[in-house]
Amino acid sequence: MLELALRKELQGIHFWATLYVLFVLMGSLWHVLRVRTWPSTEGQLLQIGIRPLGTPDLQTNQQDYVPAALYKYQVNGNYYEGHDISVWKMSASGMLKNVAYFLPKQVQVDAFGKVIVHYNPKCPRKSLLLRPGWASIIFLCLLMMITAGFYIWRW
Structure with missing residues (x-):
């Protein structure tokens, strides 16, 4: 070959x-x-939604948007801030801008803003709000x- x-x-x-x-x-x-084997802890959700990615294209007035989150959590007495929602990275622009809200809507938040945070045990500053499911593996x-x-x- x-x-x-x-x-x-x-x-x-x-x-x-x-x-x-x-x-x-x-x-x-x-x-x-x-990532499916990472342990989890309780965290506090500070912000979730979408944010602009990069600078807008002045030629077409198009702006890309990505899911964004900010949360804090504690592991072994140390405090961390996380930003990642999922292992899947996505962006959307134009008429599909609302597609970027798909991942933030999957995060389960209680009435007090508490969320489950999945973190890498070897590097606790790496974390996610959504653990990959069987659909990801099958896909x-x-x-x-x-x-x-x-x-x-x-x-």
Whole structure:
């Protein structure tokens, strides 16, 4: 396959591109599986919603928005602030701006602003408000099967 890719033949290029995509998807799956084992603690939600990403495009007046949160929590007597909601990163702009509210709406907050914070036990400053579920695992596995299946079907 390396020889085919060096000769710029489509099958060789497709093979190495497929291998790369599978490697990235396996890394994502490994990360999701690790995050599912993170311990959790109670935290205080300070802010949640969406925020602008970068600077607006002055040519089109389009602005990208991303889900944003601010919360504080305590692990082993140390206080931390977190910003991440999920392992999934997303942005939206224009008419789809409201799609960016999808992740913030998934966070369960009690009447006192308390939330469950999932944190990395080896590095407690890394945290999330939403633990990845089975849907994330199934989605990544399906993407891997589709990627490999497309290569096998094509060649």
